[in-house]
Every structure is written in structure tokens, then in C-alpha cells.
Amino acid sequence: MKVVAKIVAKDSREMKAVTVLMRAMRSVPDVVWLLSAQAITLIICLYGAWIPNDWAVLLALLVGATAFYRGYFLVLGLCLAVVALGWQTQYPATTSLDNCTFWATVKASGKATKRVLLATEPIDCAAASAGASAAGTSAGTSQLSLAKQTLLLWDNTSQFVDQADKRWQLTGRLVPVHSRVNAHDFDYEKYLISQSVYYELKSFKVLAHDDRANTLVKWRHALRTQFERHLAPNNAAIVTALVTGSRDELSRAQKDTMQSTGTSHLLAISGLHVGLVGLWTWVIAQGLWALFTRGAGRVLPIQVGAVVALVVIVAYAALTGFDTPVKRATIMFSLLIISWLMRRELTIQSLLLAAAMVLLVDPYALLSVGFYLSFIATYVVMWCARLSWPPFLKILMMQLLIMLVLLPIVWLTFGYISLSALAVNLLVIPWLTMWVLPWALLVGVASAIHPVVAAPIWLLLDFSVTAMWSVISAFDELDWILSPTFRPSLYQVIGWVSLYLVVLLCWRAKQKKPHRRQFDLLCGLSVLLGMLGLFLWPNLSIRQQGEFWLADERQTSVLVHNGSEAIIIDPGRRYRQINTAEKWQRLLSAQQLTLDTIVLTDDKISKISATATLLAAFPEATVITLKPMDLPFAASYCQPVSLVNIQLRIDMTTSACRGQIQWYDETFNLLTDEKAKTEDVNAPLDTHAAYANSVYANSVYAHAVLRWQGANYDAQRLGQVRLVRHLSGKTANGDSPVTLHYARQTARAWRHRVMP
Numbered sequence: 001m002k003v004v005a006k007i008v009a010k011d012s013r014e015m016k017a018v019t020v021l022m023r024a025m026r027s028v029p030d031v032v033w034l035l036s037a038q039a040i041t042l043i044i045c046l047y048g049a050w051i052p053n054d055w056a057v058l059l060a061l062l063v064g065a066t067a068f069y070r071g072y073f074l075v076l077g078l079c080l081a082v083v084a085l086g087w088q089t090q091y092p093a094t095t096s097l098d099n100c101t102f103w104a105t106v107k108a109s110g111k112a113t114k115r116v117l118l119a120t121e122p123i124d125c126a127a128a129s130a131g132a133s134a135a136g137t138s139a140g141t142s143q144l145s146l147a148k149q150t151l152l153l154w155d156n157t158s159q160f161v162d163q164a165d166k167r168w169q170l171t172g173r174l175v176p177v178h179s180r181v182n183a184h185d186f187d188y189e190k191y192l193i194s195q196s197v198y199y200e201l202k203s204f205k206v207l208a209h210d211d212r213a214n215t216l217v218k219w220r221h222a223l224r225t226q227f228e229r230h231l232a233p234n235n236a237a238i239v240t241a242l243v244t245g246s247r248d249e250l251s252r253a254q255k256d257t258m259q260s261t262g263t264s265h266l267l268a269i270s271g272l273h274v275g276l277v278g279l280w281t282w283v284i285a286q287g288l289w290a291l292f293t294r295g296a297g298r299v300l301p302i303q304v305g306a307v308v309a310l311v312v313i314v315a316y317a318a319l320t321g322f323d324t325p326v327k328r329a330t331i332m333f334s335l336l337i338i339s340w341l342m343r344r345e346l347t348i349q350s351l352l353l354a355a356a357m358v359l360l361v362d363p364y365a366l367l368s369v370g371f372y373l374s375f376i377a378t379y380v381v382m383w384c385a386r387l388s389w390p391p392f393l394k395i396l397m398m399q400l401l402i403m404l405v406l407l408p409i410v411w412l413t414f415g416y417i418s419l420s421a422l423a424v425n426l427l428v429i430p431w432l433t434m435w436v437l438p439w440a441l442l443v444g445v446a447s448a449i450h451p452v453v454a455a456p457i458w459l460l461l462d463f464s465v466t467a468m469w470s471v472i473s474a475f476d477e478l479d480w481i482l483s484p485t486f487r488p489s490l491y492q493v494i495g496w497v498s499l500y501l502v503v504l505l506c507w508r509a510k511q512k513k514p515h516r517r518q519f520d521l522l523c524g525l526s527v528l529l530g531m532l533g534l535f536l537w538p539n540l541s542i543r544q545q546g547e548f549w550l551a552d553e554r555q556t557s558v559l560v561h562n563g564s565e566a567i568i569i570d571p572g573r574r575y576r577q578i579n580t581a582e583k584w585q586r587l588l589s590a591q592q593l594t595l596d597t598i599v600l601t602d603d604k605i606s607k608i609s610a611t612a613t614l615l616a617a618f619p620e621a622t623v624i625t626l627k628p629m630d631l632p633f634a635a636s637y638c639q640p641v642s643l644v645n646i647q648l649r650i651d652m653t654t655s656a657c658r659g660q661i662q663w664y665d666e667t668f669n670l671l672t673d674e675k676a677k678t679e680d681v682n683a684p685l686d687t688h689a690a691y692a693n694s695v696y697a698n699s700v701y702a703h704a705v706l707r708w709q710g711a712n713y714d715a716q717r718l719g720q721v722r723l724v725r726h727l728s729g730k731t732a733n734g735d736s737p738v739t740l741h742y743a744r745q746t747a748r749a750w751r752h753r754v755m756p
Contacts, residue, residue: 030073031352037077038084038359042366045085049747057086080356084363085749093176093198094752097144099126101171101207105217106164107150107321110248116153116160118170118201123149125174152177152192152200159206164221167212172204180552181719181743181751184586193750194364195324216318220244223444230458235465238267239440242432245269245320257476259414262421266432269320271374274329276433277316277441278337282309303341310337325370328358332378348505351379364750369413376497377402383504399426405500408493415487415586419480427471436464486592546645547591548663548723550706551583552715552743555606558700559584560663561593562645569599569661569670569700571610581610585617595621597641599648599659601670603629624648626657626670661700664725666708666738671701708740711756718754719743 045051052060064079104118123146151174155161160168177200179188192198223243227236237249247255247267258264265272286305293301317330332354339350355375358365365371384398403422411417439461446454488496551557551572557580558569566588572580588595595618600608608631615621615633623635638657641648647662659670699707704715708723715721721742744754 030071031349031356034073034077034080035352035356035359037074038081038356039077039366041078041081042084042359042363045081046089046363046367046749049091049749049751049753050085051089051091051749052082052086054086057083060086077356080360081363084360088361088363089749090198092193092750092752093174096176097125097146097174097199099171100124100146100174101169103167103169104151105167105214106160107217108246108248109155109160109164110246113248114155114158115248116155117197118151118153118168120149120151122147123174149199150195150197152197153204154200162221162225164217164224166209168206169208170201170204171207173202174199175202176200182552182583183549183720183722183743184590185583190367190748190750194367216321220246220319220321224249226444226447231462232466234469235462238465238469239436239461241267241269242273242437243319243440243444245323245326257472260418260479260481261424261472261475262410262418263424263428263472265373266428268325268370269323269329270325270370271329271332271378272429272433273437274313274316274326274333275378276437278309278313278333280438281312282306285309306337306341310334313337324362324365324368325374328362328365328371328374331358331361332374348379348382351375351382369409372409372497373406376405376501379501380405380504395430396426399429401504405497408488408496411484412488412490412493415483415589417482417484419482420475420478424472424475428468431464431468431471436461436468439464484589487586487590545727546664546725548666548668548725549587550700550704550713550715550721551580552718552720553580553704554716555604556700556702556704557584557607558661559587560646560661561591562643562663564592564594565596565643565646566591566593567597567599567641567643567646567648567661568595568614570601570607571598571614573606574610574613575605579610579613581613581617584614588618594618596643597621597648598623599641599670600625600629600635601627601659603627626659663723664738666698666723669697669699671699713740713742713756715742718745718756 060079060082064076064083067073067075067079100123102120102123104120107117107119109116125144125146153160177189177192177197179192181187181189224240224246227239227243230236231239234251234254237251237254240249241247250267255264258267282302282305284305285308286301289299289304290301313330313333317326320326322330332351335354335357336350339347339353355371358371380401381398384394384401387394387397389397399422403425407417439457443454443457443461446457546562547560549559551559553572555572556570557572560567560569568584571584574581587593595614598611598614598621600611600623602608603625608629611623611631612633615623622641623631623633624639624641625631625635625637628637629635638650638652640650645664649660649662651658651660661668661670697707698709701707706713706715706721713721719742721740724739724741726737726739742754742756744751747753
């Protein structure tokens, strides 16, 4: 009996870990503690630029294992965050590397964007450089070796387009990735580093190439070639995005149309597409199993369908290249399927555990909008699936709730609300999911069998995509877009989304209890108050501080405001996909400012071509020029402007028109000369370069450089520079009422600190 007791005790100890895992699956508070601790730790570390070393990761693994065994989920979440940071992140590179030679394959390329991502084999460079160790390298005396990397390349000559099936040997210079850093603008540098892209390849040469590319890469290239051969160009780009996940072939017009109609998510491989592939596979697999086994065996058809769906989901993710959104969706749906196989139901606990696993694999996902959109939309789908309503009403409710809950996130991210999104998604999503996507996947299999078998499917697919795009284009022509003059704050968005998720949770929990009518009324009032708060709160009279913004651009572009009215000096350029005016529009919207005046100091296209965009958004704005110009819109030459605490002063003592901005107690000279010929601080105003170089003068001059209090601040190196006027007229320690800030002032996990 003692021997039996020992064996039972041993088995019980071995099963304790499984028991703890089942407890997490059944207890919402434990999972919430785990995910909360993990998310908070990741935010602190990412924004504090702390990445643990190997010893810290080892310690976290040991402590995490103990916490898991004991059931301390708060400690476990903290340890998971440390492990994720140590394994999945590294500090960005700071130093360029010369004479680097490597073999690589094309991971992604686009004819329209000219952007190419190269998946490299180990890289050998000629010599080590300072800071190389921070990029995860090992340096020798005469040679530097880097592990496998993903490199960025701008292929202006289209040399690598349609060459994804080849393997290239290249040599060139590796430069740390860098982009413009401006407030309320997309941080492309942060995006690249979150995708583990740390270097950009420049000044490269092709040494050799062969056909030994990865098999999956060849398959993706073959599918893309087939789509381009048999479908219309626009349809081929859409189907390529649906099947392979590459949206680089979409034209700018297509992207704008889908963005304005709220259908951009349809072509971004994410939870929608991965879930649909898994759903179709589940249905087909269980049907075939039931047909051929005729109920024989202990394995149920629905279980077989779940297992086959899990395998197909992973295969589909591999085909699309395992990009971050696909990886996130694959992990989420894989864990949901495993949870269903274990418990025969899908619960919010399973979804929260899937979120924790995604953050373990990709800690940068916490900073991605797609992470929140995917999981919130998935929860709404799970919530609607339990409704005992007819299918059409379920789909209608699902689309309505997704639009309602995600509305503030979309508004904060894009700055507008698509009023046609609900209607167009109701029409397009069923057509895409039930018809277009299955045929797009089937045609690839049919082409592998025989071209004759695939021929009618190609015609059907081309017609189907054309019909879908006609619907999207029709809604785009209606121009049902609401562009408010303000944006919600991050705190408002968090409050809105949290309110509605709590309402959905409570609604589900209270359905079987009495006083249901009173509870329904309470939920309706909560929704109404949430909408009123989101729309009315930004319009309350909140006193703002004045600011002076210098954009991180090639040419000088400045915005000055007093808390309500703003003046923009040289809006910048509009060329292809670059439009500096859009950045200023987002800033004006976020700060709830009115554009009063646009000042043009020069007639260079790079400085003034974005003016028309601003005038379209603010038709009441006045244009002032400091040089005679022939412009397609009304403008006044050398006219002063006077606002509250902001004045544009004009000096015409010489033949030239000179401008000064008086902002509270600060005066800034609007100068364009790059080099000073003299340093005479007593020189008159018409000695333009001398006055710019004066240690006593505040100036704004060429190539985004601000001179303030005797020091120069280069926005192209520091990021967007901002002067803030404190409301009280002084700082907390009683110093100057104006403080200077710039975008690269504080280190982040994706950005080094830069000193002036």
C-alpha cells in the first residue's frame, strides 16, 4: 500500500502543472492578473528602453516556472514579459557598416512602392564598428559577422521586382534605419524596428545569383505570377494580397478607396482571413470525415475538422510569410481551437490566454493598433455567436457592434469616420469570405493540376473581384466621410472601448436574472453617455498652452499657435505619397486649432506645394508671401499679421522683404541662408546671414534648423522640435516660461537618445 501511495503522490505532483493550467482556463481573474502584469511590464520596459540580458532572462525563466507551479499568475505575467523582451527584442543599430557581403532572397517587393525587404543569410562585413555589439553582432579584429537579418532596400531601378524565386549575393553598405519623426504622424522607423528590420542596404552591387530560393518563397512567387497573367492588373493586386499577404502591388488609388470606405482590413491578412480559412477547412474536413467513416470510430467529425483546420491555418500563415499580423492571428486561432478541443467551448479566458501568448512571441504587438483591433473584433464575434437569433440578424449585429466599439480607435488612428463602412462591409465581407477567397485559394490548386481545369475558375474569379470592387468604388463615390475638426484623446478611446466591453460582459452575465428591462435601459443609457462624452468632451473650453513646432523635414516647415489660432510657415511639399500638409492637419485636429495664416518664404516647390491641401481643409486661411510669386490661389505680398500673442512682423527697409515671428516674449527671424559670411552681432537686419549667425538672435533657417538661446537644433537629427509656453508663465522650478522638447530626447526600445 505504501508503494501505491508513493506512486499516486508522484503522479499527483506531475499533474499539478496541468491542474494549474486548467485553473487559468476556468478562472477569469487569474488570466486577467497574468495579462495585466505582462502588459504593464512590457509598456514600462519598452518606453524605458530596458531590454534584459541573458542572465535576466534565465532568472525570469526560473522564477516564472516557480510562479506557474505555485499559481502566482501576477508574477508569471511579469516573468513572461521579461522573457519576451530578452528573446524577441534588441537595441536598434547606431553605426553604419561598410563592405558587407551576404546571400539573400526577396522577402517582399512592390512595383508601386519600390520597397524591397531582403531575408539574408549571415552577413560578413570588412571591419568592426563602434556600437556593433548593441545590434547583436560579434566583432573580430578585421571582420564583423552579423546573424540573419531582414534588410530594407529602396529598389528605384526595379531590379528585384519579380525576382523572388532567386537567391542573390550582394555587397554594399548597411545603414541603421531612419525616418522622419513628427507628432501625430506614422513612425516608420518604429514600425521597421518592431518588425526586426534594423538596417537599410545602400550603395549595393550584385555579385551573383542562383535559383536556390526557399520553397515557400518560390510558391508565393509562382502564385503571384499566375495572378498577374490571368487577371486584370487591379484584380491581380487584390487577389495577391488576399492569398499571399503582399499589398505592395496595390495602387495608391486602390488604397485610398479602401481607406475612405473602411474596407482596408479586407486585404490585410489578419484574423479575418486566417479565421475564414480555418472555418472553411473545419466545415469541409468534418463533412468528408462524416461521409467516408459513416459514424464509425470514437473520433467525432467535428474534432477531426478542428485538427485539420489547425494544420491548414499554420500552412496558410507560412505561405503568407508569417508577417506580424499573420503570426498574431495564427497564435490566437490556434489557441482558441486547442481550447475548444479541451473544453468544447470558446470563452473569454481562452482569448485572454491567446493575447498573453501573442505578447510572449511579439512584445511590440502591444504598441500596434492591429493587436487591439484583432482581439476586440474576435471577442465581439464570439459574443454574437451565442445569440439565439437568425443568421442574418447575427451578422448585422456583429458588424454594428464591431463598428461601434472600434469607432474611437479608427477615429484616433486615421482622423475620420467612414459613414459607409457599415453598409459596404455588410455587402462585401460575405461576398469576399463566402465566394472570392475560396475561389482564390482553389484556383491555385487547380492550376497545379492542369491549366484546363483552372481556366473557368480564372474567369469566374476575375468577374467576382470586379463585381466586389465595383461595390466598393460606388460607395467611395458617395463620399460619406465624416472628418471632425478634432480627435479623441487616448484616454477617451480607452474609456469608450472599456465601457462597451464591460456592457457586453454584463449583458451576457445578466441575461438570466430578473429586472432585465431595467438592465437593458441601463446599458442603453451607458452607450448614449459614452457617445456624448466622446463627441462633446473635446469641444469643452480647455485652456491650452502655446507651442512652436519645427517639423522633421528636409526643408523648414513651422507651426506656431497660441492655444486656439495657428500660423504655418512653409507648409512643405506634396510629391507622390509625401504630403507634409497632412501632418499639419493631424496636429491642428489633435490640438483643436484654427489655421489663420499660411506664410510662404520662398517659391520652391519643396516648400509650398502642400499649400493647396491646407487651403482645401481651411478655406478661411490667409496666404502671405515674402517674395513675389505667381500662385494658383489668392495671396498677399509682405503683409503683417496680428493674433493674440502671435505677430508676423514685416521689415522692408531694403529691397527684400524680411519676416519675424513674435511669439509671446520670443522673436524668431525667418531666414533661409545656410552659411553665414560674418559674425557681426551688430549688423543690421538686411545683413541676412550675419543676423542668422548672431548668438543673440532666435532664428529659423534652412533645412529645418532652429536657433534658440544661442544654440542650434537640427530637426533632421533630433526629430520634430517643439517649444512649449507654460500657462502659468513660468516652469515648476521658476526658470524660463518656455521649454524645449524634441522627438529623440528620450530613449525608447526602438530609438536611441540623441543629444543636441
